[in-house]
Amino acid sequence: MNRSVVILILALMACSLMLVYSQQRSRMLYAEKNRLEVQENKLNQEWSRLEYEQRELSKSSRIVDIATKQLHMKEAKQDKTIYVKEMAK
């Protein structure tokens, strides 16, 4: 009789400690998840910003401007173009 009470008390104590531990662990993990979400958000933002920057640099009006003014390029007229046709098999 006494013995089983002692065992149950020990088990109860162990359970209580486990509860404290798992609560702590859940909080840590939640904090971690949250941190990662914030990071994900930041990275998404960064990606959007870079995507925008890339677009800004690659837009055709800028390319035409640089090609004609800085590099003195000209549009390939038809007399300088060879059109290649795929051969029918």
Place this chain on the structure above:
Amino acid sequence: MRVHHTSPSNTVVLRLPMWRSRLVLFIMFIGFLALLSRAFWIQGPGNDFYAQKGKRVERVIALPSVRGKILDRNGEILATSLEAKTIIAYPDTIPDDLPVAKVSAFAKLLKMNESELRKKLTDSKNQLYLRRQVEPEVAAKIKALAIPGIVITSEYRRYYPEGEAMAHIVGFTNIQDKGQDGMELSNDEFLSGKDGQKHVVIDRLGRVVDNLGDIQPPRNGKDLQLSVDSKIQSISYEAIKKAVKDNRAKSGSAIVLDSYTGEVLAMANYPSYDPNNRSSMTGDQLRNRVLTDTFEPGSTMKPITVAISLEKGLIKPTTQFPIGHLQIGKKVITDTHSYSVLSVSQIIQKSSNIGTTRIALQMEPEDMWTMFQSVGFGQAPKIGFEGAVAGTVKPYAKWGKLDQATMSFGYGISTSLFQLAKAYTIFARDGELVPISMLKVDKPPVGTRILNPRTAIDMRNMLELVTQEGGTAIKAQVSGYRVGGKTGTAHKSMGKAGYASNKYDGFFVGIAPISNPRIVVAVVIDEPTAGSHYGGDVAAPVFSSITGTALRTLGVPPDAGMKELVQTLDPSLTQKVALKR
């Protein structure tokens, strides 16, 4: 002394009196009672104070949603939302003895006057928005100043990489992220997201440690893909801008349609505005003239008139008409040159008003009216764009003979450039009219048959003559491609005051390549004042440059050999080609 006396007295010394233990018990009872009532007080009526304390570790965190992007047909970004910071001040928590250097640095970062900032901070008691949509780099510098009572929060700002070239199509949003114009307005619901929030517990270091349920996740807006090709759009805008400046015109517009799919590939207007910086906008710049402005289309209407007559079997392209002198009532119909006899093809090629009138007067007014209706004149296009206008077509029952005559060459009827371009798709598509879309089309749409394929092919051949020797629009030629189209030069209607003798609209509406049409391009130059005002001189060259680039961009193989090529835009190159032979 007797023992009897001593022994009880001994016991009395050792035993404490009963009342003392009772007293202790009572005091302990009171103590417990105090604890109990305190506990009751804390749990019950007096718990506000502790609840307040507890709230300090609870936070409601807003989860901002992002507005969807707007993309062009190739997935290039036309509008995107990037993070921007908002600077908020809580004036009652800002210390009064803030160093002067800090305040002036802060004012500088806010682009504010220092005294103005001080006044703002002392006058107000409540939370104060100092500046919105601050770039993240500037916000970081403000944060580094570490002024108590200054809080930085995040929101989004809309950016438009294509700027003024795409402004009229894409539109813009206001500071609350709501669409105000263009596709931003007409597709606002689709693009908008919904902010979420969560209720959490934070620890002493500000880390989120627990979630108190009721999470509302944010719903981001969806991305919208338009039918526009940003390269063709950019070229169209530059071409229109140049033409308006060169011709010292009031404004200019161009539209490019894909006649296979009915998609709008480009829609450009000048003057325009930069949607990234809207401080200097006026209503005039905001109008997407392709859709919102109507005009009398002048001679660009002639192919429609001729097509009806061909379709009814009244004429053939080779049918000869005597031109001579033509008077209807008191009104004399005039041409820029006088001709004695012209075939139907030549009437189109030379743009003869008299010839077109003679063709029109053989027809029933109802047939003409039905045709105008079926190609979309007089009806607002269903294109999902705010402010698209219908133009006017008088009901045929009210037409007099003169009305019928003038309408045949494009006076007394009004359309937008969009409607005109759409109408020409019947020639490009062997007689079918397709629904026009501003959004990318996945599968080719089903067209409505308006003309027999034979009529459409005859019309295309006539339209090609316009761009050849003897036509009104040699400047419309595109190197490497056979093109066709029709010029128009219309006196501007001044409403009741009649027509302005010295104000014109110059048009060109064309199709390319003629052998297997892929695009329809319409151009209008409004009030050209630097020299020629003819559509063939002011609008046809714009058509040529837009069409050349658009066809190359779309990868359309050329259909004209070198021998058929006449270089008119670059004389030096023509010489070189000639020398080589």
